[in-house]
Amino acid sequence: MNVAFRIENVLFAIALGAFLLLLLLEKWHPHRKFSARRLRQSFSTNTSAFLFNTMTMNIFSATSLLLIASNYSHYGLLSHFNNNLFKLIFSFILFDFAVYVWHFFGHKSEYLWRFHKIHHSDKSIHVSTGLRFHIVDQFFEVIFKCLCTVIIGVGAHVVIVCELLRMLFVFFHHANVSLPGEKWLSYVVITPSLHRAHHSTLRSEHDSNYGIVLAIWDIVFGTRKELAPKKIGLELAEAENFVQLFSLAFVTEARFARMLHLLPRLGATSTRKRAANFSSD
Structure with missing residues:
Protein backbone atom coordinates (compact mmCIF):
# COMPACT_ATOMS: atom_id res chain seq x y z
CA MET A 1 0.00 0.00 0.00
CA ASN A 2 2.77 2.45 0.95
CA VAL A 3 4.77 1.56 -2.17
CA ALA A 4 1.70 2.11 -4.38
CA PHE A 5 1.04 5.42 -2.66
CA ARG A 6 4.61 6.56 -3.32
CA ILE A 7 4.34 5.51 -6.98
CA GLU A 8 1.15 7.56 -7.36
CA ASN A 9 2.80 10.64 -5.83
CA VAL A 10 5.84 10.28 -8.07
CA LEU A 11 3.66 9.92 -11.19
CA PHE A 12 1.57 12.95 -10.20
CA ALA A 13 4.75 15.00 -9.72
CA ILE A 14 6.05 13.83 -13.12
CA ALA A 15 2.75 14.75 -14.83
CA LEU A 16 2.78 18.22 -13.22
CA GLY A 17 6.43 18.72 -14.13
CA ALA A 18 5.74 17.62 -17.71
CA PHE A 19 2.89 20.13 -17.96
CA LEU A 20 5.13 23.00 -16.86
CA LEU A 21 8.01 21.87 -19.09
CA LEU A 22 5.74 21.63 -22.14
CA LEU A 23 4.43 25.13 -21.41
CA LEU A 24 7.99 26.42 -21.57
CA LEU A 25 8.80 24.48 -24.75
CA GLU A 26 5.67 25.88 -26.41
CA LYS A 27 6.79 29.38 -25.53
CA TRP A 28 10.36 28.90 -26.78
CA HIS A 29 9.78 26.72 -29.86
CA PRO A 30 6.06 26.54 -30.80
CA HIS A 31 5.08 24.30 -33.70
CA ARG A 32 2.41 26.81 -34.78
CA LYS A 33 2.19 30.46 -33.77
CA PHE A 34 -1.11 31.68 -32.34
CA SER A 35 -1.90 35.24 -31.34
CA ALA A 36 -1.08 36.15 -27.73
CA ARG A 37 -4.72 37.17 -27.17
CA ARG A 38 -6.04 33.81 -28.38
CA LEU A 39 -3.55 31.89 -26.25
CA ARG A 40 -4.40 33.91 -23.11
CA GLN A 41 -8.12 33.45 -23.70
CA SER A 42 -7.71 29.74 -24.37
CA PHE A 43 -5.49 29.15 -21.35
CA SER A 44 -7.86 31.06 -19.06
CA THR A 45 -10.91 29.13 -20.31
CA ASN A 46 -9.15 25.76 -20.14
CA THR A 47 -7.79 26.23 -16.63
CA SER A 48 -11.16 27.55 -15.40
CA ALA A 49 -12.85 24.42 -16.77
CA PHE A 50 -10.18 22.25 -15.15
CA LEU A 51 -10.56 23.91 -11.73
CA PHE A 52 -14.36 23.65 -11.83
CA ASN A 53 -14.27 20.02 -13.00
CA THR A 54 -11.61 19.12 -10.45
CA MET A 55 -13.52 20.63 -7.53
CA THR A 56 -16.75 18.99 -8.67
CA MET A 57 -15.52 15.63 -9.93
CA ASN A 58 -12.27 14.80 -8.16
CA ILE A 59 -13.79 13.43 -4.98
CA PHE A 60 -16.50 11.57 -6.89
CA SER A 61 -14.08 10.23 -9.51
CA ALA A 62 -11.35 9.03 -7.17
CA THR A 63 -13.81 7.68 -4.61
CA SER A 64 -15.83 5.84 -7.26
CA LEU A 65 -12.83 4.17 -8.88
CA LEU A 66 -11.32 3.21 -5.52
CA LEU A 67 -14.65 1.96 -4.16
CA ILE A 68 -15.49 -0.10 -7.26
CA ALA A 69 -11.98 -1.52 -7.56
CA SER A 70 -11.80 -2.40 -3.86
CA ASN A 71 -15.16 -4.19 -3.78
CA TYR A 72 -15.76 -5.63 -7.25
CA SER A 73 -12.46 -6.05 -9.09
CA HIS A 74 -12.15 -9.67 -7.89
CA TYR A 75 -14.78 -10.59 -10.51
CA GLY A 76 -12.62 -9.39 -13.43
CA LEU A 77 -10.34 -10.98 -16.01
CA LEU A 78 -7.07 -10.26 -14.20
CA SER A 79 -8.29 -10.71 -10.65
CA HIS A 80 -6.46 -14.02 -10.15
CA PHE A 81 -3.05 -12.58 -11.12
CA ASN A 82 -0.69 -11.30 -8.47
CA ASN A 83 -0.14 -7.55 -8.25
CA ASN A 84 3.17 -7.34 -10.11
CA LEU A 85 4.71 -5.45 -13.02
CA PHE A 86 3.12 -7.78 -15.59
CA LYS A 87 -0.36 -7.11 -14.22
CA LEU A 88 0.26 -3.36 -14.17
CA ILE A 89 1.43 -3.31 -17.81
CA PHE A 90 -1.36 -5.58 -19.05
CA SER A 91 -3.95 -3.58 -17.10
CA PHE A 92 -2.64 -0.37 -18.63
CA ILE A 93 -2.88 -1.84 -22.16
CA LEU A 94 -6.48 -2.96 -21.58
CA PHE A 95 -7.44 0.38 -20.02
CA ASP A 96 -5.86 2.24 -22.91
CA PHE A 97 -7.88 0.18 -25.38
CA ALA A 98 -11.06 0.82 -23.37
CA VAL A 99 -10.48 4.60 -23.47
CA TYR A 100 -9.82 4.37 -27.23
CA VAL A 101 -13.25 2.73 -27.61
CA TRP A 102 -14.87 5.39 -25.42
CA HIS A 103 -13.21 8.16 -27.43
CA PHE A 104 -14.40 6.58 -30.69
CA PHE A 105 -18.03 6.54 -29.53
CA GLY A 106 -17.63 10.09 -28.20
CA HIS A 107 -17.33 11.11 -31.85
CA LYS A 108 -19.83 8.69 -33.38
CA SER A 109 -22.69 9.19 -30.89
CA GLU A 110 -24.52 12.46 -31.49
CA TYR A 111 -25.46 12.66 -27.80
CA LEU A 112 -21.93 12.04 -26.49
CA TRP A 113 -20.45 14.37 -29.11
CA ARG A 114 -22.40 17.38 -27.85
CA PHE A 115 -20.35 17.16 -24.62
CA HIS A 116 -17.07 15.90 -26.09
CA LYS A 117 -17.02 18.66 -28.73
CA ILE A 118 -16.27 21.10 -25.87
CA HIS A 119 -12.76 19.67 -25.90
CA HIS A 120 -12.56 20.30 -29.66
CA SER A 121 -13.83 23.88 -29.45
CA ASP A 122 -10.37 25.26 -28.64
CA LYS A 123 -9.15 27.08 -31.76
CA SER A 124 -5.53 26.84 -30.62
CA ILE A 125 -4.21 23.46 -29.56
CA HIS A 126 -1.58 23.53 -26.79
CA VAL A 127 -0.82 21.75 -23.55
CA SER A 128 -3.69 23.35 -21.59
CA THR A 129 -6.17 22.01 -24.19
CA GLY A 130 -5.67 18.74 -22.32
CA LEU A 131 -7.58 20.35 -19.42
CA ARG A 132 -10.57 21.46 -21.53
CA PHE A 133 -13.49 19.07 -20.95
CA HIS A 134 -17.17 19.34 -20.14
CA ILE A 135 -18.05 18.02 -16.71
CA VAL A 136 -20.84 15.83 -18.13
CA ASP A 137 -18.32 14.26 -20.51
CA GLN A 138 -16.07 13.47 -17.54
CA PHE A 139 -19.00 12.14 -15.51
CA PHE A 140 -19.92 9.60 -18.20
CA GLU A 141 -16.28 8.65 -18.62
CA VAL A 142 -15.92 7.90 -14.89
CA ILE A 143 -18.94 5.57 -15.05
CA PHE A 144 -17.42 3.84 -18.07
CA LYS A 145 -14.06 3.44 -16.28
CA CYS A 146 -15.78 2.00 -13.22
CA LEU A 147 -17.38 -0.62 -15.46
CA CYS A 148 -13.98 -1.36 -17.06
CA THR A 149 -12.42 -1.70 -13.60
CA VAL A 150 -14.85 -4.51 -12.79
CA ILE A 151 -14.47 -6.23 -16.18
CA ILE A 152 -10.66 -6.04 -16.24
CA GLY A 153 -10.32 -6.84 -12.56
CA VAL A 154 -7.52 -4.61 -11.31
CA GLY A 155 -6.85 -3.22 -7.86
CA ALA A 156 -7.65 0.33 -6.87
CA HIS A 157 -4.09 1.63 -6.89
CA VAL A 158 -3.35 0.03 -10.25
CA VAL A 159 -6.29 2.01 -11.63
CA ILE A 160 -4.90 5.26 -10.16
CA VAL A 161 -1.45 4.56 -11.63
CA CYS A 162 -3.04 3.96 -15.06
CA GLU A 163 -4.96 7.23 -14.77
CA LEU A 164 -1.88 9.25 -13.86
CA LEU A 165 0.11 7.75 -16.76
CA ARG A 166 -2.75 8.59 -19.10
CA MET A 167 -2.85 12.18 -17.82
CA LEU A 168 0.86 12.52 -18.55
CA PHE A 169 0.32 11.48 -22.18
CA VAL A 170 -2.71 13.75 -22.59
CA PHE A 171 -0.49 16.73 -21.73
CA PHE A 172 2.19 15.44 -24.10
CA HIS A 173 0.12 14.93 -27.24
CA HIS A 174 -1.70 18.25 -26.92
CA ALA A 175 1.55 20.19 -26.71
CA ASN A 176 2.22 22.74 -29.45
CA VAL A 177 5.74 21.43 -30.09
CA SER A 178 7.66 19.53 -32.77
CA LEU A 179 9.93 16.65 -31.82
CA PRO A 180 12.89 15.09 -33.63
CA GLY A 181 12.06 11.56 -34.77
CA GLU A 182 8.36 12.15 -34.07
CA LYS A 183 7.21 10.24 -37.16
CA TRP A 184 8.82 7.02 -35.93
CA LEU A 185 7.73 7.59 -32.33
CA SER A 186 4.14 8.01 -33.58
CA TYR A 187 4.03 4.30 -34.45
CA VAL A 188 4.47 3.50 -30.76
CA VAL A 189 2.58 6.25 -28.91
CA ILE A 190 0.29 9.13 -29.83
CA THR A 191 2.42 12.20 -30.57
CA PRO A 192 1.53 15.91 -30.94
CA SER A 193 1.60 15.71 -34.77
CA LEU A 194 -0.89 12.81 -34.79
CA HIS A 195 -3.22 14.39 -32.27
CA ARG A 196 -3.16 17.72 -34.11
CA ALA A 197 -5.06 16.04 -36.95
CA HIS A 198 -7.65 14.91 -34.39
CA HIS A 199 -8.36 18.58 -33.59
CA SER A 200 -8.90 19.59 -37.21
CA THR A 201 -11.97 21.68 -38.02
CA LEU A 202 -12.96 19.19 -40.73
CA ARG A 203 -14.97 16.21 -39.55
CA SER A 204 -13.33 14.01 -42.18
CA GLU A 205 -10.03 14.73 -40.42
CA HIS A 206 -10.95 14.97 -36.73
CA ASP A 207 -12.79 11.63 -36.79
CA SER A 208 -9.42 9.87 -36.53
CA ASN A 209 -6.48 9.20 -34.21
CA TYR A 210 -8.61 8.29 -31.19
CA GLY A 211 -5.72 6.75 -29.24
CA ILE A 212 -4.66 8.27 -25.95
CA VAL A 213 -1.32 6.58 -25.31
CA LEU A 214 -0.65 3.60 -27.58
CA ALA A 215 -0.70 4.09 -31.36
CA ILE A 216 -1.52 0.47 -32.15
CA TRP A 217 -5.30 0.82 -31.81
CA ASP A 218 -5.60 3.39 -34.60
CA ILE A 219 -3.32 1.28 -36.80
CA VAL A 220 -5.22 -1.97 -36.20
CA PHE A 221 -8.72 -0.47 -36.60
CA GLY A 222 -7.86 1.81 -39.53
CA THR A 223 -8.55 5.12 -37.78
CA ARG A 224 -5.03 6.53 -38.14
CA LYS A 225 -4.47 9.65 -40.28
CA GLU A 226 -1.20 11.46 -40.83
CA LEU A 227 -1.88 15.03 -41.93
CA ALA A 228 -1.37 18.66 -40.96
CA PRO A 229 -4.75 20.34 -40.45
CA LYS A 230 -5.23 23.81 -41.90
CA LYS A 231 -7.57 24.94 -39.11
CA ILE A 232 -8.09 23.88 -35.50
CA GLY A 233 -11.35 23.87 -33.53
CA LEU A 234 -15.05 23.94 -34.42
CA GLU A 235 -16.25 25.89 -37.44
CA LEU A 236 -19.56 27.27 -36.15
CA ALA A 237 -18.90 27.46 -32.44
CA GLU A 238 -16.50 29.35 -30.22
CA ALA A 239 -16.32 29.72 -26.45
CA GLU A 240 -14.48 32.74 -25.06
CA ASN A 241 -14.93 31.91 -21.37
CA PHE A 242 -15.92 29.11 -19.02
CA VAL A 243 -19.66 29.93 -18.98
CA GLN A 244 -19.83 29.87 -22.78
CA LEU A 245 -17.80 26.66 -22.78
CA PHE A 246 -20.22 24.93 -20.40
CA SER A 247 -23.28 26.20 -22.30
CA LEU A 248 -21.98 25.16 -25.71
CA ALA A 249 -23.06 21.56 -25.12
CA PHE A 250 -26.71 22.54 -24.70
Missing part, protein backbone atom coordinates in the same frame (compact mmCIF):
# COMPACT_ATOMS: atom_id res chain seq x y z
CA VAL A 251 -27.09 24.75 -27.77
CA THR A 252 -26.05 22.70 -30.77
CA GLU A 253 -24.92 24.36 -33.96
CA ALA A 254 -27.84 22.81 -35.84
CA ARG A 255 -30.41 24.22 -33.42
CA PHE A 256 -28.77 27.65 -33.50
CA ALA A 257 -28.82 27.61 -37.31
CA ARG A 258 -32.50 26.66 -37.40
CA MET A 259 -33.32 29.50 -34.98
CA LEU A 260 -31.79 31.91 -37.49
CA HIS A 261 -33.64 30.23 -40.39
CA LEU A 262 -30.37 29.19 -41.97
CA LEU A 263 -31.57 25.66 -42.62
CA PRO A 264 -34.40 24.82 -45.01
CA ARG A 265 -37.28 22.70 -43.75
CA LEU A 266 -36.46 19.22 -44.96
CA GLY A 267 -37.97 15.81 -44.43
CA ALA A 268 -37.34 14.16 -41.08
CA THR A 269 -34.53 11.93 -42.33
CA SER A 270 -32.74 14.70 -44.23
CA THR A 271 -33.09 17.13 -41.34
CA ARG A 272 -31.56 14.66 -38.93
CA LYS A 273 -28.61 13.99 -41.23
CA ARG A 274 -28.06 17.72 -41.80
CA ALA A 275 -28.25 18.42 -38.08
CA ALA A 276 -25.76 15.65 -37.35
CA ASN A 277 -23.32 17.17 -39.83
CA PHE A 278 -23.63 20.61 -38.26
CA SER A 279 -23.14 19.17 -34.76
CA SER A 280 -20.01 17.28 -35.74
CA ASP A 281 -18.20 19.86 -37.89
Whole structure:
Protein backbone atom coordinates (compact mmCIF):
# COMPACT_ATOMS: atom_id res chain seq x y z
CA MET A 1 0.00 0.00 0.00
CA ASN A 2 2.77 2.45 0.95
CA VAL A 3 4.77 1.56 -2.17
CA ALA A 4 1.70 2.11 -4.38
CA PHE A 5 1.04 5.42 -2.66
CA ARG A 6 4.61 6.56 -3.32
CA ILE A 7 4.34 5.51 -6.98
CA GLU A 8 1.15 7.56 -7.36
CA ASN A 9 2.80 10.64 -5.83
CA VAL A 10 5.84 10.28 -8.07
CA LEU A 11 3.66 9.92 -11.19
CA PHE A 12 1.57 12.95 -10.20
CA ALA A 13 4.75 15.00 -9.72
CA ILE A 14 6.05 13.83 -13.12
CA ALA A 15 2.75 14.75 -14.83
CA LEU A 16 2.78 18.22 -13.22
CA GLY A 17 6.43 18.72 -14.13
CA ALA A 18 5.74 17.62 -17.71
CA PHE A 19 2.89 20.13 -17.96
CA LEU A 20 5.13 23.00 -16.86
CA LEU A 21 8.01 21.87 -19.09
CA LEU A 22 5.74 21.63 -22.14
CA LEU A 23 4.43 25.13 -21.41
CA LEU A 24 7.99 26.42 -21.57
CA LEU A 25 8.80 24.48 -24.75
CA GLU A 26 5.67 25.88 -26.41
CA LYS A 27 6.79 29.38 -25.53
CA TRP A 28 10.36 28.90 -26.78
CA HIS A 29 9.78 26.72 -29.86
CA PRO A 30 6.06 26.54 -30.80
CA HIS A 31 5.08 24.30 -33.70
CA ARG A 32 2.41 26.81 -34.78
CA LYS A 33 2.19 30.46 -33.77
CA PHE A 34 -1.11 31.68 -32.34
CA SER A 35 -1.90 35.24 -31.34
CA ALA A 36 -1.08 36.15 -27.73
CA ARG A 37 -4.72 37.17 -27.17
CA ARG A 38 -6.04 33.81 -28.38
CA LEU A 39 -3.55 31.89 -26.25
CA ARG A 40 -4.40 33.91 -23.11
CA GLN A 41 -8.12 33.45 -23.70
CA SER A 42 -7.71 29.74 -24.37
CA PHE A 43 -5.49 29.15 -21.35
CA SER A 44 -7.86 31.06 -19.06
CA THR A 45 -10.91 29.13 -20.31
CA ASN A 46 -9.15 25.76 -20.14
CA THR A 47 -7.79 26.23 -16.63
CA SER A 48 -11.16 27.55 -15.40
CA ALA A 49 -12.85 24.42 -16.77
CA PHE A 50 -10.18 22.25 -15.15
CA LEU A 51 -10.56 23.91 -11.73
CA PHE A 52 -14.36 23.65 -11.83
CA ASN A 53 -14.27 20.02 -13.00
CA THR A 54 -11.61 19.12 -10.45
CA MET A 55 -13.52 20.63 -7.53
CA THR A 56 -16.75 18.99 -8.67
CA MET A 57 -15.52 15.63 -9.93
CA ASN A 58 -12.27 14.80 -8.16
CA ILE A 59 -13.79 13.43 -4.98
CA PHE A 60 -16.50 11.57 -6.89
CA SER A 61 -14.08 10.23 -9.51
CA ALA A 62 -11.35 9.03 -7.17
CA THR A 63 -13.81 7.68 -4.61
CA SER A 64 -15.83 5.84 -7.26
CA LEU A 65 -12.83 4.17 -8.88
CA LEU A 66 -11.32 3.21 -5.52
CA LEU A 67 -14.65 1.96 -4.16
CA ILE A 68 -15.49 -0.10 -7.26
CA ALA A 69 -11.98 -1.52 -7.56
CA SER A 70 -11.80 -2.40 -3.86
CA ASN A 71 -15.16 -4.19 -3.78
CA TYR A 72 -15.76 -5.63 -7.25
CA SER A 73 -12.46 -6.05 -9.09
CA HIS A 74 -12.15 -9.67 -7.89
CA TYR A 75 -14.78 -10.59 -10.51
CA GLY A 76 -12.62 -9.39 -13.43
CA LEU A 77 -10.34 -10.98 -16.01
CA LEU A 78 -7.07 -10.26 -14.20
CA SER A 79 -8.29 -10.71 -10.65
CA HIS A 80 -6.46 -14.02 -10.15
CA PHE A 81 -3.05 -12.58 -11.12
CA ASN A 82 -0.69 -11.30 -8.47
CA ASN A 83 -0.14 -7.55 -8.25
CA ASN A 84 3.17 -7.34 -10.11
CA LEU A 85 4.71 -5.45 -13.02
CA PHE A 86 3.12 -7.78 -15.59
CA LYS A 87 -0.36 -7.11 -14.22
CA LEU A 88 0.26 -3.36 -14.17
CA ILE A 89 1.43 -3.31 -17.81
CA PHE A 90 -1.36 -5.58 -19.05
CA SER A 91 -3.95 -3.58 -17.10
CA PHE A 92 -2.64 -0.37 -18.63
CA ILE A 93 -2.88 -1.84 -22.16
CA LEU A 94 -6.48 -2.96 -21.58
CA PHE A 95 -7.44 0.38 -20.02
CA ASP A 96 -5.86 2.24 -22.91
CA PHE A 97 -7.88 0.18 -25.38
CA ALA A 98 -11.06 0.82 -23.37
CA VAL A 99 -10.48 4.60 -23.47
CA TYR A 100 -9.82 4.37 -27.23
CA VAL A 101 -13.25 2.73 -27.61
CA TRP A 102 -14.87 5.39 -25.42
CA HIS A 103 -13.21 8.16 -27.43
CA PHE A 104 -14.40 6.58 -30.69
CA PHE A 105 -18.03 6.54 -29.53
CA GLY A 106 -17.63 10.09 -28.20
CA HIS A 107 -17.33 11.11 -31.85
CA LYS A 108 -19.83 8.69 -33.38
CA SER A 109 -22.69 9.19 -30.89
CA GLU A 110 -24.52 12.46 -31.49
CA TYR A 111 -25.46 12.66 -27.80
CA LEU A 112 -21.93 12.04 -26.49
CA TRP A 113 -20.45 14.37 -29.11
CA ARG A 114 -22.40 17.38 -27.85
CA PHE A 115 -20.35 17.16 -24.62
CA HIS A 116 -17.07 15.90 -26.09
CA LYS A 117 -17.02 18.66 -28.73
CA ILE A 118 -16.27 21.10 -25.87
CA HIS A 119 -12.76 19.67 -25.90
CA HIS A 120 -12.56 20.30 -29.66
CA SER A 121 -13.83 23.88 -29.45
CA ASP A 122 -10.37 25.26 -28.64
CA LYS A 123 -9.15 27.08 -31.76
CA SER A 124 -5.53 26.84 -30.62
CA ILE A 125 -4.21 23.46 -29.56
CA HIS A 126 -1.58 23.53 -26.79
CA VAL A 127 -0.82 21.75 -23.55
CA SER A 128 -3.69 23.35 -21.59
CA THR A 129 -6.17 22.01 -24.19
CA GLY A 130 -5.67 18.74 -22.32
CA LEU A 131 -7.58 20.35 -19.42
CA ARG A 132 -10.57 21.46 -21.53
CA PHE A 133 -13.49 19.07 -20.95
CA HIS A 134 -17.17 19.34 -20.14
CA ILE A 135 -18.05 18.02 -16.71
CA VAL A 136 -20.84 15.83 -18.13
CA ASP A 137 -18.32 14.26 -20.51
CA GLN A 138 -16.07 13.47 -17.54
CA PHE A 139 -19.00 12.14 -15.51
CA PHE A 140 -19.92 9.60 -18.20
CA GLU A 141 -16.28 8.65 -18.62
CA VAL A 142 -15.92 7.90 -14.89
CA ILE A 143 -18.94 5.57 -15.05
CA PHE A 144 -17.42 3.84 -18.07
CA LYS A 145 -14.06 3.44 -16.28
CA CYS A 146 -15.78 2.00 -13.22
CA LEU A 147 -17.38 -0.62 -15.46
CA CYS A 148 -13.98 -1.36 -17.06
CA THR A 149 -12.42 -1.70 -13.60
CA VAL A 150 -14.85 -4.51 -12.79
CA ILE A 151 -14.47 -6.23 -16.18
CA ILE A 152 -10.66 -6.04 -16.24
CA GLY A 153 -10.32 -6.84 -12.56
CA VAL A 154 -7.52 -4.61 -11.31
CA GLY A 155 -6.85 -3.22 -7.86
CA ALA A 156 -7.65 0.33 -6.87
CA HIS A 157 -4.09 1.63 -6.89
CA VAL A 158 -3.35 0.03 -10.25
CA VAL A 159 -6.29 2.01 -11.63
CA ILE A 160 -4.90 5.26 -10.16
CA VAL A 161 -1.45 4.56 -11.63
CA CYS A 162 -3.04 3.96 -15.06
CA GLU A 163 -4.96 7.23 -14.77
CA LEU A 164 -1.88 9.25 -13.86
CA LEU A 165 0.11 7.75 -16.76
CA ARG A 166 -2.75 8.59 -19.10
CA MET A 167 -2.85 12.18 -17.82
CA LEU A 168 0.86 12.52 -18.55
CA PHE A 169 0.32 11.48 -22.18
CA VAL A 170 -2.71 13.75 -22.59
CA PHE A 171 -0.49 16.73 -21.73
CA PHE A 172 2.19 15.44 -24.10
CA HIS A 173 0.12 14.93 -27.24
CA HIS A 174 -1.70 18.25 -26.92
CA ALA A 175 1.55 20.19 -26.71
CA ASN A 176 2.22 22.74 -29.45
CA VAL A 177 5.74 21.43 -30.09
CA SER A 178 7.66 19.53 -32.77
CA LEU A 179 9.93 16.65 -31.82
CA PRO A 180 12.89 15.09 -33.63
CA GLY A 181 12.06 11.56 -34.77
CA GLU A 182 8.36 12.15 -34.07
CA LYS A 183 7.21 10.24 -37.16
CA TRP A 184 8.82 7.02 -35.93
CA LEU A 185 7.73 7.59 -32.33
CA SER A 186 4.14 8.01 -33.58
CA TYR A 187 4.03 4.30 -34.45
CA VAL A 188 4.47 3.50 -30.76
CA VAL A 189 2.58 6.25 -28.91
CA ILE A 190 0.29 9.13 -29.83
CA THR A 191 2.42 12.20 -30.57
CA PRO A 192 1.53 15.91 -30.94
CA SER A 193 1.60 15.71 -34.77
CA LEU A 194 -0.89 12.81 -34.79
CA HIS A 195 -3.22 14.39 -32.27
CA ARG A 196 -3.16 17.72 -34.11
CA ALA A 197 -5.06 16.04 -36.95
CA HIS A 198 -7.65 14.91 -34.39
CA HIS A 199 -8.36 18.58 -33.59
CA SER A 200 -8.90 19.59 -37.21
CA THR A 201 -11.97 21.68 -38.02
CA LEU A 202 -12.96 19.19 -40.73
CA ARG A 203 -14.97 16.21 -39.55
CA SER A 204 -13.33 14.01 -42.18
CA GLU A 205 -10.03 14.73 -40.42
CA HIS A 206 -10.95 14.97 -36.73
CA ASP A 207 -12.79 11.63 -36.79
CA SER A 208 -9.42 9.87 -36.53
CA ASN A 209 -6.48 9.20 -34.21
CA TYR A 210 -8.61 8.29 -31.19
CA GLY A 211 -5.72 6.75 -29.24
CA ILE A 212 -4.66 8.27 -25.95
CA VAL A 213 -1.32 6.58 -25.31
CA LEU A 214 -0.65 3.60 -27.58
CA ALA A 215 -0.70 4.09 -31.36
CA ILE A 216 -1.52 0.47 -32.15
CA TRP A 217 -5.30 0.82 -31.81
CA ASP A 218 -5.60 3.39 -34.60
CA ILE A 219 -3.32 1.28 -36.80
CA VAL A 220 -5.22 -1.97 -36.20
CA PHE A 221 -8.72 -0.47 -36.60
CA GLY A 222 -7.86 1.81 -39.53
CA THR A 223 -8.55 5.12 -37.78
CA ARG A 224 -5.03 6.53 -38.14
CA LYS A 225 -4.47 9.65 -40.28
CA GLU A 226 -1.20 11.46 -40.83
CA LEU A 227 -1.88 15.03 -41.93
CA ALA A 228 -1.37 18.66 -40.96
CA PRO A 229 -4.75 20.34 -40.45
CA LYS A 230 -5.23 23.81 -41.90
CA LYS A 231 -7.57 24.94 -39.11
CA ILE A 232 -8.09 23.88 -35.50
CA GLY A 233 -11.35 23.87 -33.53
CA LEU A 234 -15.05 23.94 -34.42
CA GLU A 235 -16.25 25.89 -37.44
CA LEU A 236 -19.56 27.27 -36.15
CA ALA A 237 -18.90 27.46 -32.44
CA GLU A 238 -16.50 29.35 -30.22
CA ALA A 239 -16.32 29.72 -26.45
CA GLU A 240 -14.48 32.74 -25.06
CA ASN A 241 -14.93 31.91 -21.37
CA PHE A 242 -15.92 29.11 -19.02
CA VAL A 243 -19.66 29.93 -18.98
CA GLN A 244 -19.83 29.87 -22.78
CA LEU A 245 -17.80 26.66 -22.78
CA PHE A 246 -20.22 24.93 -20.40
CA SER A 247 -23.28 26.20 -22.30
CA LEU A 248 -21.98 25.16 -25.71
CA ALA A 249 -23.06 21.56 -25.12
CA PHE A 250 -26.71 22.54 -24.70
CA VAL A 251 -27.09 24.75 -27.77
CA THR A 252 -26.05 22.70 -30.77
CA GLU A 253 -24.92 24.36 -33.96
CA ALA A 254 -27.84 22.81 -35.84
CA ARG A 255 -30.41 24.22 -33.42
CA PHE A 256 -28.77 27.65 -33.50
CA ALA A 257 -28.82 27.61 -37.31
CA ARG A 258 -32.50 26.66 -37.40
CA MET A 259 -33.32 29.50 -34.98
CA LEU A 260 -31.79 31.91 -37.49
CA HIS A 261 -33.64 30.23 -40.39
CA LEU A 262 -30.37 29.19 -41.97
CA LEU A 263 -31.57 25.66 -42.62
CA PRO A 264 -34.40 24.82 -45.01
CA ARG A 265 -37.28 22.70 -43.75
CA LEU A 266 -36.46 19.22 -44.96
CA GLY A 267 -37.97 15.81 -44.43
CA ALA A 268 -37.34 14.16 -41.08
CA THR A 269 -34.53 11.93 -42.33
CA SER A 270 -32.74 14.70 -44.23
CA THR A 271 -33.09 17.13 -41.34
CA ARG A 272 -31.56 14.66 -38.93
CA LYS A 273 -28.61 13.99 -41.23
CA ARG A 274 -28.06 17.72 -41.80
CA ALA A 275 -28.25 18.42 -38.08
CA ALA A 276 -25.76 15.65 -37.35
CA ASN A 277 -23.32 17.17 -39.83
CA PHE A 278 -23.63 20.61 -38.26
CA SER A 279 -23.14 19.17 -34.76
CA SER A 280 -20.01 17.28 -35.74
CA ASP A 281 -18.20 19.86 -37.89
